[in-house]
Amino acid sequence: MMTLNLALRNLLRNRRRSIATLLAMAIGSASILLFGGYSTNINYTMLTAYVQSGGHLKIQHRDFYLYGSGDPTAYGIADYEKLMAAIKDDEVLRKMVLIVTPTLQFGGIAGNYSANVSRTIVGNGFVAPDITKMRLWDEYDLGNKPPMFPLEGAPADAAIVGTGVARVLQLCDALKLPSCPKPEKEAKPEGAAIPADIAQLSALETTAASTATPTSASRIEVLAGNSRGTPNVASLDVIRAERQGFKEFDEVYVMMHLAQTQQLVYGNSSPKVTSIMLQLRSTAQIPAATARLAPILAKFSVSQPLAVLDFQTLNPFYVQTIQLFDTIFGFIFALIGAIVLFTVSNTMNTAVVERTVEIGTLRAIGLRRGGIRWLFVTEGALLGLCGALVGVVLALVLSAIANRMGLTWLPPGSVDALPLTLTVWGETKMIAGTTMGLLLIAVVSAWWPAYRAAQLNVVEALRHV
Amino acid sequence: MTDDTDETNEDDVVAPSAASVRPLAQLTQVFKTYQMDSVEVPVIKGVDILVRHAKFTVLLGPSGSGKTTLLNMLGCIDKPDKGEIVVAEARVAEMADDDLSDFRAKNIGFIFQNFNLLPVLSAYENIEYPLLLAGATPSQRGKLIPRLLKAVGLADKAKNLPGQLSGGQRQRVAIARALARKPKLVIADEPTANLDSHTGATILALMRRMVDEYAISFIFSSHDPEVIKAADDTIVLKDGMIQEVWRDGEKVES
Numbered sequence: 092m093m094t095l096n097l098a099l100r101n102l103l104r105n106r107r108r109s110i111a112t113l114l115a116m117a118i119g120s121a122s123i124l125l126f127g128g129y130s131t132n133i134n135y136t137m138l139t140a141y142v143q144s145g146g147h148l149k150i151q152h153r154d155f156y157l158y159g160s161g162d163p164t165a166y167g168i169a170d171y172e173k174l175m176a177a178i179k180d181d182e183v184l185r186k187m188v189l190i191v192t193p194t195l196q197f198g199g200i201a202g203n204y205s206a207n208v209s210r211t212i213v214g215n216g217f218v219a220p221d222i223t224k225m226r227l228w229d230e231y232d233l234g235n236k237p238p239m240f241p242l243e244g245a246p247a248d249a250a251i252v253g254t255g256v257a258r259v260l261q262l263c264d265a266l267k268l269p270s271c272p273k274p275e276k277e278a279k280p281e282g283a284a285i286p287a288d289i290a291q292l293s294a295l296e297t298t299a300a301s302t303a304t305p306t307s308a309s310r311i312e313v314l315a316g317n318s319r320g321t322p323n324v325a326s327l328d329v330i331r332a333e334r335q336g337f338k339e340f341d342e343v344y345v346m347m348h349l350a351q352t353q354q355l356v357y358g359n360s361s362p363k364v365t366s367i368m369l370q371l372r373s374t375a376q377i378p379a380a381t382a383r384l385a386p387i388l389a390k391f392s393v394s395q396p397l398a399v400l401d402f403q404t405l406n407p408f409y410v411q412t413i414q415l416f417d418t419i420f421g422f423i424f425a426l427i428g429a430i431v432l433f434t435v436s437n438t439m440n441t442a443v444v445e446r447t448v449e450i451g452t453l454r455a456i457g458l459r460r461g462g463i464r465w466l467f468v469t470e471g472a473l474l475g476l477c478g479a480l481v482g483v484v485l486a487l488v489l490s491a492i493a494n495r496m497g498l499t500w501l502p503p504g505s506v507d508a509l510p511l512t513l514t515v516w517g518e519t520k521m522i523a524g525t526t527m528g529l530l531l532i533a534v535v536s537a538w539w540p541a542y543r544a545a546q547l548n549v550v551e552a553l554r555h556v
Numbered sequence: 557m558t559d560d561t562d563e564t565n566e567d568d569v570v571a572p573s574a575a576s577v578r579p580l581a582q583l584t585q586v587f588k589t590y591q592m593d594s595v596e597v598p599v600i601k602g603v604d605i606l607v608r609h610a611k612f613t614v615l616l617g618p619s620g621s622g623k624t625t626l627l628n629m630l631g632c633i634d635k636p637d638k639g640e641i642v643v644a645e646a647r648v649a650e651m652a653d654d655d656l657s658d659f660r661a662k663n664i665g666f667i668f669q670n671f672n673l674l675p676v677l678s679a680y681e682n683i684e685y686p687l688l689l690a691g692a693t694p695s696q697r698g699k700l701i702p703r704l705l706k707a708v709g710l711a712d713k714a715k716n717l718p719g720q721l722s723g724g725q726r727q728r729v730a731i732a733r734a735l736a737r738k739p740k741l742v743i744a745d746e747p748t749a750n751l752d753s754h755t756g757a758t759i760l761a762l763m764r765r766m767v768d769e770y771a772i773s774f775i776f777s778s779h780d781p782e783v784i785k786a787a788d789d790t791i792v793l794k795d796g797m798i799q800e801v802w803r804d805g806e807k808v809e810s
Contacts, residue, residue: 093688100676452672455633456686456733457661459654549633553668 094462098469101442112438113478119427120482120529121489126423127521128490128513130416135231136509137409138374141402143226143237146190146368147377149405150174150388153396155365156405163196164316164356167363174391175367183383187376189228192221193364195352199315201252201345205308206261212252214313214345216352216364219243225370235509241331247351250311250327255342257332265308266332313345315355325355377401424525428532431478435471435536443467443544450544451552460545467544471537472530479526479533490515579642580741580773581607581630586639588625588796599625600636601796607741607789608803610771612764614783617793623777624745626793630775631743632660644740661689665734667744667763667776671726673718679705679729680714686736704732707769708762724755728762735766742766744776748783760786 102109152159152166159166168174175191178184195216202209219242226237241251254271257263263271309329317323327347335341347355353362371380381399388397403410443450450463458466490513498511515522588600600622607613607630615623628634629641632648641648644663651659666672673682683701692700705711708728710721718726727747734742744763748756764786767774776783784790790802801808 093685097674097676104676448670448672449674452666452668452674454657455631455660455666457657457689459657461654462689550628553633553672 094466094469095473098466098473101446101466102470102473105442105445108438108441109474112434112474113481115434116431116475116478116529116533117481117485119431120479120525121485123420123424123427123525123529124483124486124515124522125489125493125513127420127525128486128515128518129511130420131514131518131521132512133416134413135233135514136235137412138402139229139231139233139235141406141409142230142370142374143228145402145405146192146225146370147374147402148369148371148380148384149400149402150367150369150384150397151365151400153398156398156400159196159365163198163365164363167195167357167365168193168367168391168397169361169363169395170391171364171367174387177387177390178367178369178384181383181387184380184387187371187373187380187383188369189372190221190225190368190370192218192225192368192370193349194366194368195349195356195363196365197315197352197356199313199355201256201260201311201313203260203262203311205310208260210256210259211343212256212313212345213343214315214347214352214355216347216349217242218349219245225368228370230373231514233509233512241333242346242348245330245348246328247348248325248327249330249348250313250351251331251333251346252311252329253341253344254332254334255338256345257329259342260311262309262311262329262332266329268332313347313355317356317358323355323358325351327351424528428528431475431529431532432536435474435533436540438474439467439471439537439540440543442470443540446544447547447552447555450547451549451555454547454549455553463545463547464538464541467541468534468537471533471541474537475530475533476526479529482529483522483526486515489513578609579606580609581605581643581775582641583626583629583636584640584642586626586629586636586641588622588629588634588636599796600629602639603793603796603798605630605791605798607773607775609773610767611773611788612767612786613773613775613789613791614787615775615777615791615793616779616784617777617799618779620795621793622796623793627743627745627775627777630741631664631666632656661686662737663740665737665739665742665772667727667730667734667742667747669746669749671718671723671730671750673726673729673733675718678715678717679710679721679725679732682718682729683732683736686733690737700736701732704736707735707766708732722755723751724759727751727755727759731759731762731766735770735772738770739772742772742774744774746777746779748778748780756780 150168152168155163155166171193175193178188178191197214199212199214200209201212217240219240222240223243226240229235242249252260252262254268257266257268258271261273262268263273311327311329313325313327314322315325325347335344349364353364357363369380371377381401384399388399391397453463453466454460493511493513499508500511501508583603583605586600586603587598589596589598591597603622603626605626615626617623625634629636630643632641632643632651635649643659646659648656648659674685677685680701683704684697687697687700702711702714705714708731710725710728710732713721713725718729721729730747734744747763748759751759760783763774763776766772784802788804790800791798792800792802
C-alpha cells in the first residue's frame, strides 16, 4: 500500500510526462481494441452467414467431404428421417439443437433450351421452411435480417439460381435482373442438338409440371444422373436469382425443394440425402453436440459410415480469413507493444535519473534493493494499467461513434453489404487480454530501469547532482 | 528510547578503549581510497574513531578531509577498503546488502545537508515512511508522529509538502524522520550548511536537545568552528587523518 501510494504520487509529480506516456499507451490500447473489434465483427459476420446457410454441424457420409463433389448421390444417407428423429428425440441434443434439416446435393446440367444454352450446375435440395428459420439465427446480435428463403411457399417445381447461372442461361430478362448484360454476340451452339431421348424426358417432365404451373420464360431443364446411373430430367421454374459470394459458385448454384431434388435423383427409389444440417443455439455447443452425436451415429453407421463435420472444417475459407485477421491483430499488438515498451522504458529511465538522490535517501533510511525495484516496477505497472484502461474507454467511445455512423462493408464471400460494426463492448476476453498484455509490457519495460535504480551505489546516489 | 548514561572517565583516555568509554560505534584502522578515472585518491588513511553513547559528536575539517566518507562508513552506506567498523555491537563490514539495509533502518538515522525529504510526501508522511518500513502499526504511528512533530515545533505543518516548508522547517522534518525509529546513532552531514546562521543555530540547538532528551548519539560534520560549542566530542580531520580529538572540552588525542 505504501509503495503503491508513493508510486502513484511519483507519477503525478511529473504530470506532463506521465500524461504523455499514458496517452501513448491509451492510443495504442484503443488502436488494438478497435482493430480487434473490427476483426471480431468480421468473425461474427462470417460465422453467422455460414451458420445461417449451412448450420453448425453437418452429418454426412464419411467420405462425402473429400470425394462427394464428384458424385454426391453415391454418398447418400439412407434412413435419414429415422436419424433425424433420433437426434430430435435425444434429451441432451434437444436442448442444444434449434434445427435439424436434410439437404441433397447433386451435380448435373441445366439448360434453357429455348435459348439454346446449358451449363453444368451443382444443385441442392432444401426443406424451405427450415432454411427460413435457419436464416434467423443471430447469436451475436448483429441485427442483419436476411430475406426470407424464396423457396418457402413456392410451387414444388420452383428453383433459385445463382445470378451467374441466370446470366449464362439467359434468364436475366425473365427474372428482371439488373446489371446482367447479354453477350454482344450470341454464341452459336457448336454441339449436337438436344438428343431425342432427353427431349422426350423433358417433355414428360414439362407436361407433368405444367399441370401445376404455367410455362414461363424462366423455365429450365435440369438433367442429372440418377442413383442407378441413368439420366433424369426435371423441369423447373426459376423464381429468383440470388447472387452468391464467389463468382465460381454463383455460376453453378441451383436451389430446389428437397422433394423435387429427391425425385430427380432417386426417382421412385427410397429417397436419401447427402447431409443433415444441425443448427445449434450457440456456437460454443459444437464440441458437446458433436460428442453427443457420436453414439447416435454409431447406431446408423452399420451400413453407411457417417461423420459429423463442423462448419469450420466445411468452410476452410472462414478459418483462413480468421487466421489472417488474427495474424494482423498479432502484428499490430506486437508493433504497439514495442512502442509502449520503449515509451514506458524511456519514462522510467528518466525518472530514475531524476530521482537518483531520492533513491539514495530511501536506501540510506533502510529500504532494501528489492523495495526500490518494486517501487519503480509499480510505477510502470500503474502507467500500464491506467494507459490500458483509458485506452479501453477510448475504444468503447470511438466504437460507439463509429457504429452509429451507418458505415457498411462487404465481407469476403458475402453478397450484401453489411453494417460496419466495431465489436468492442462485451468482448471481455479481448479487452482483458489487451489490458493484461499492455500491463505486462509496461512491467517488463519498467523492470530494467528499476533494476538499475536498485543497483545504484547509495553514496554515489546521494552525491548525484 | 535508550536511557544509557555516559560512564566515561575522559581523563584516562588517550586512545579510545572499551575500558575508558562506552562506545556506540568504533572505527579501527580504517582506510578508504576512491578511484577517480585512472587515479587512486586515498581519502581515509588509517583512522580510529570512537563515538560515545548519547553524545553529540562533531567531525570538523576542511573540504576533502574525509568527513563525509567517515560519516558514510559510520552510517553503513559505505564500506572501508581496510579496517574494522563496529556499530551498535555489529561488525557492519561483513553484512550483506539487505542485512545492512535492515540494520540502517533499525539503528541509524540520517540528516542530510539538502534535507532529502521525499517531495511527494507531506511532513507527516515523511516521518511516517521509516515507521512503515519497520512495520509500525497505525496506532503506534498515530501516537509517535504528532509527538515528534511537536518536538521539532512543526505540529501545525503536518500536512505540508516539503515544497511548502522553509529550509529550516524541512530540516526539522528531517530530524524528526531520523528520530522516528528511535535509532542508536544519527548521522548528520553538514546539516546547517544550507541554512542561514540563525536557522542553523536553531537546528543545532534542536539536535542538541534531542541528544539530551532521547539519549541518542549524534555525529555530524561541519566546517564551522562555532558548532564545537554545542558538541560533547569533537574530532578534527585533515587529509584523511585524525588531527585532534576533544572530549567534553578536553583534548584527548593529537
